[in-house]
Each structure stands twice: as C-alpha cells, then as structure tokens.
Amino acid sequence: MSWGAVARKDFSDAVRVRWFWALGALFVVFAGGGAYLYAEFFSAFGETTGIGFIGFLSAATGILVPVIGLVLGYKTIAGERESGSLKLLLSLPHTRGEVVAGKLVGRSAVVSIAILVGYLVALVVGLALFAEFSVVDFLTFTGLSVLLACAWIGISLGLSTATGSTSRAAVFAFGFWLVVQFLWDIVVTLLVWAVNGFSLEALGNLPDWALFLSVIMPNSAFSNANGIVADSLGATGQSTPWFTEPWFGLLVLVAWVVVPVGLGYLRFRNADL
C-alpha cells in the first residue's frame, strides 16, 4: 500500500524529534500523575472509582489533546510544501491522496502512542490505588481520547493541506482552537439571544437547534461520547435529544477526523506545487 509507505516514513521521521519523547513524558506525567493525585485527594471525600477518575481525566484531556493535535498537524503538508521535501515524496509513485492519507495515519499513530503510553501508566496506578477500577471502562475511554486526538490531527492536517503555508495553517489552526475552546458557546448563546428578539429569557433552556450547534464541536462530541463508558459521563440536562447520545458524539468525532482532511485534499488535489 502506497499510503502505508508514506505513513511509515512520516512516523519514523516524527519519532526522531526530541519533542516526541517529551510528548510521551507529558502524557505519562499528565495521566499517571493525574491518577495518583486523584487517589490521594479524592479518597478523603469517598471511594475512588474508575468512573470518577475518568470524569476527572476527561476534562483535562479536552484541554491538552486538542493543543497537541494542532501542534502535531499544522506543518505536515504545508511544511513539506514550503521546504520542498514534498517534491521528493511526490517524485515517488504516490498520489496526492495517498500522501494525505499516509500523513493522517502517521501523525495519528504518533499521538496515539504517546496517549497510550501515558494512559497505560495511569491504568497501572489506578489498579494499584483505586478502590474500584474497571479496566474495560478505562480502555474505552483511552480509545475515545485517541479518537479526539485524531480529530484534532484531522483538523490541523486539513488546514495544512488546504493552505500550503505553515504560517497560514498555524493562524487558522489557532483561530479554530480559540473558537472551539472559548467562543463557540458564546456564539451559540448570542444566536439564541438574537433569534429570540434579544430576550434573555430564552437562554435558560436552549432550543434543540442551538444544542445541535454545540454538540457538533469536537470537544462536546468527545464529552458526549464518553457516555459510552458510563451514562453519568455523557450529556446530562433537562433536554437530551437524540444527537446528544454517545453514538452521535462518536460519529461527530469520526467526521472531524475525515471531513477537514477531505476538504483540504480537494484543494490540494488541483494545486500547483
């Protein structure tokens, strides 16, 4: 498989960077250390459970993983285009689509391995220290975290593929992150406010369309998908329409892996390099 060769090359290139090891260490400290802290502090308030820990780790994952996904992805295609190494890559028998697919797989593998190593340490710590801990639940959560990472790789790779310039890709990636992380809920709230004739009353209970707008963001999708592990981790609230179900969150995450890359590819396919 042609994209396999690209993915292997990209992976072996990426793991030679010092920050790859720093990334692994970061996840070990973050997840393993998090498990230890959770066991230390929360044992004072009651029984330490796997689900409790996952809830604790999930919030932190939602902050750390997107940043890492963006940093890992924004240079992929644009950087190779700028430096000219893309010419080496495309002098060999790969289609542009295979190059993009290979990059997606290679980069996703890099971030997945870092996450797996860190969360495996957390698993060991949890088994040792928690009163109750389900390995299956935690592995499911690990899988979802990997999927979230891949979604953010997809976003940054898509931008990198579409723009062809690392500085532009970086600006777009950072802008997108700002919107998703901080601004989106405000935008949705403002929309509801505006649609309801600038009345504050409607804000107490969001209409379904506003709720839909908020669940299609990758991080909301991630937290809703956590409902697979336990109902208490998924969407809660007065209104829980079908699109707040875990399966839909999972679908949205997969879409974030594939759709931005696909759109980026459509621009890249016909670009003059």
Added chain:
Amino acid sequence: MPAIDVDGVTKRFGGGVTALQDLNLTVKEGEIYGFLGPNGAGKSTTINILLDFIRPTEGSATVLGMDAQADSKAVRRRVGVLPDAYHVYERLTGRQHVQFAIDSKETGERPEDLLNRVGISEAADRKAGGYSKGMAQRLVLAMALVGDPDLLILDEPSTGLDPNGAREMRRIIQQENDRGTTVFFSSHILEQVEAICDRVGILHNGELVAEDSMENLRANIGSGSTLTVTVDEPTEPAVEAVRDVPGVSEVSVDGTSIVVVISDASKTRILEAIEENGCEVRDFATEKASLEELFATYTEGGRDGLRNGTTPTATQDTTETEARR
C-alpha cells in the same frame, strides 16, 4: 513510442506570468536529451508538468506513452526523478531515504547497493540533515535510480557538485544510459550538456528556440571559444599576425589583452604568432562559448552581436565556472 512527448503546452501562472508558450518537445527512447536554458526559462515548469506537480493551462504531455496527468502515478513508478528545489528529510538517514524510495516503488532492492553506485555508502547511516548539497544531490540521485527506471528526469543534476562530483554525475548518467535508460536532464551550463547529450533542446522565455543534435549545434556555434592573451604591450604587428592564423575569426585589443575569437584554430599557433612579433605573453585563458552566446546565436542572430557589446573580462576556465556553482 517517444519517452517524452510534450504537445502544445502553455502554462500561465496566476498574475499573468506565462512560463511556457506552446511548447512542443519530443524525447526519443534511449537517448540523452539535454534541456538547456537560462534560469527562469521554464525548464523546471516543464519538468513539473511531466511529474504532475503543476497542471498545464493548455496542451498535454505523455511520459513513456502514458498521460502525465491522468496516469501520473504509473508514470512515476517507471521514472526516476531528481527534482529541483527539493529538501531532504533532515532527521532521516541516507539509508532511510533510499529505503523509503524502495518501499514506495516496492522493488525490494538493498539501499547499500544504490548508495554505493552514487558513492556515498560511507554516509549511509548519517542523518541527511548533515549532508552537504553535493551529498544530498547524490542521495536523491540514488533514490531516483531505485527500481531501474526506464526514464530519468533530472532537474539541474550538477547543482551543488564540485567539478569532480559533476564528472561523476555525468559518468552515472552515461552508465544508466548504456543500460538502456532514457535520460532527460535540464541545465543552464552548456558544457555539462555538451559532454554527454545526444540531442539538445534550447528553451528561452518559455519557448523552444532550437532542438538539434549536439553535432549540428556545435557546427552552428563553431568550436566556440575565446582566447584572452595578456601581454606586456599589444603591438599592431602581433594583432595582424594573429589575424592571419587560420581559424581565427576575430581579434581585438582590450588594454594589455589581445582577445581572440577562435572558430577552429590552434592555441599554440596563436601564442607563437604573438611572441614572434615582439610581445611577451604574461598570461592567457580560454573561455568557451557561453550559453548566453549560444542563445544569442539562436535568438538574436549571431554571437558577435553580443560579444561586441560586452567587454570580455571573464577569463576563468569553464571548470572554474562549474566549481563556483
């Protein structure tokens, strides 16, 4: 079936820049074709179209009988490429680069064999980021040779190579050609093309101004060299004597130098003629007909027109010109 067939290709970039204008070009199977032109003539644009890095505005191209655009992957499976303005993967070793090319072409060769052929096997396990430009050039050539391609497309293969490296590059090109590989390479240095090409195409401002065998080209530009002789003091009899040497087409005086344009004459006889007429020869240098003069021949109606407009101060030998690149 021609190895490369470019048919009426025009390429306009955004901003109205026309890089190629109705280019027609045919490279026959088994030949070494030199694609000659100054920087900015459109050589790389042409090669980029053959590799589907860019798309023509009009016209089409086939490589080894396959459409350069529609069947690009199949084309690149059978072609070895040394692109221009490439960049190696700094963190990967030479061996990993070649291995990647082998994996990509699924040929199962051994990286050592290829690195050996280009003479950098001793650097196989060093990261390519630490390679000199010349070593990187050899490395990419090794990648191009993977899978014994039917056609080699080399964009300015001597860039960054010292005279020895350039000679070695020519040797490898010749050797591949002897094995039946068609070679298409671009250069802006006449001597490199002259040394090994069967046929030459000259590109100027996006148009092919000449396409000919090397012999015919040579006949058109003469043996093409300028001999600059520095003397203590040029005398009229010495200049006259040089003018009488058979095969000298033009003599002029520039300060303490006698500048002789030779079409086909012995250097020794010219020097003798000068010394016999009371001038002491202090230094002399030969300059081959430059690419600029060659273009002048084809585009402006004669190298003399250009020659008269410039003072021949450049006297370095061609190998030095090569070395400084």
